[in-house]
Amino acid sequence: MTLGPTILEVSVSxxxxxxxxxSPQSFRRWAAAAxxxxxxxxxxxxxxxxDREGLALNRHYRGKDHPTNVLSFPADLPNGVTLxxxxDLVICAPVVAREAAEQNKRVNAHYAHLTVHGILHxxxxxxxxxxxxxxxxxxxxEILATLDIADPYLTGE
Known part of the structure; x- marks a missing residue:
């Protein structure tokens, strides 16, 4: 059984x-691929x-005293509710930029990877x-390859 295309609503703020x-369109494309x-x-x-908001969220929800690249918050719907x-995903832009530079990756490719990673969570x-x-x-x-993005686990792209 194939599911067909995903009906997707993505809000980007x-x-x-x-x-x-x-852009929001890029995040929507990466989410659709994932x-x-x-x-x-x-x-x-x-x-x-x-960094400030990323730190506050990571401290509150994970007890970690630093911002992280992506946080995933799965919906917790009551039993019987089918929506x-x-x-939600929270992506800390300064962390993504720093990691991309440190790992010699294109920034957009790193955003794509973290979006896919967070959605899998x-x-x-x-x-x-x-x-x-x-x-x-x-x-x-495999997902990133469909977007023509190189293996993010190799050093550099």
Missing amino acids: YGLPRRGIP LDGRIREADLAIRLVD PLLG LLGWDHEDEREAECMEQLER
């Missing part, structure tokens, strides 16, 4: 100036934040052990 940050063939209908929000709400994927990590990374590679 910017909590900082948009200079150097991809969800293609995996889910029939999805509604998700992506918020781009600065296409997938959840919303779908229930994880990387808590080595086997899960290998499976998730392989799926990320």
Whole structure:
């Protein structure tokens, strides 16, 4: 059974100036690639934040005293409620820019990777052990290849 194209609603909001940050259309395209063939209908929000907001969220939800590149918040719907709400992603733009520079990656390719990575978390994927990590990374590679983006786990692109 094939699911057909995903009906996708993506809300993108910017909590900082948009200079150097991809457009909402780019995030929608990356989300569509991540969800293609995996889910029939999805509604998700992506918020781009600065270091201050990223730090506050990471501290509050994960107990970590630093901003991180992407946080995933799966929708927690009550039993019996069937909505296409997938959840929320929070992407910390300064962290993404720093990581891309440190790893010699194109910034947009890094945003694409983190969007795909975060959406896979919303779908229930994880990387808590080595086997899960290998499976998730392989799926990320396959999705990114459909977008003509090189393996993000190689050094440089």
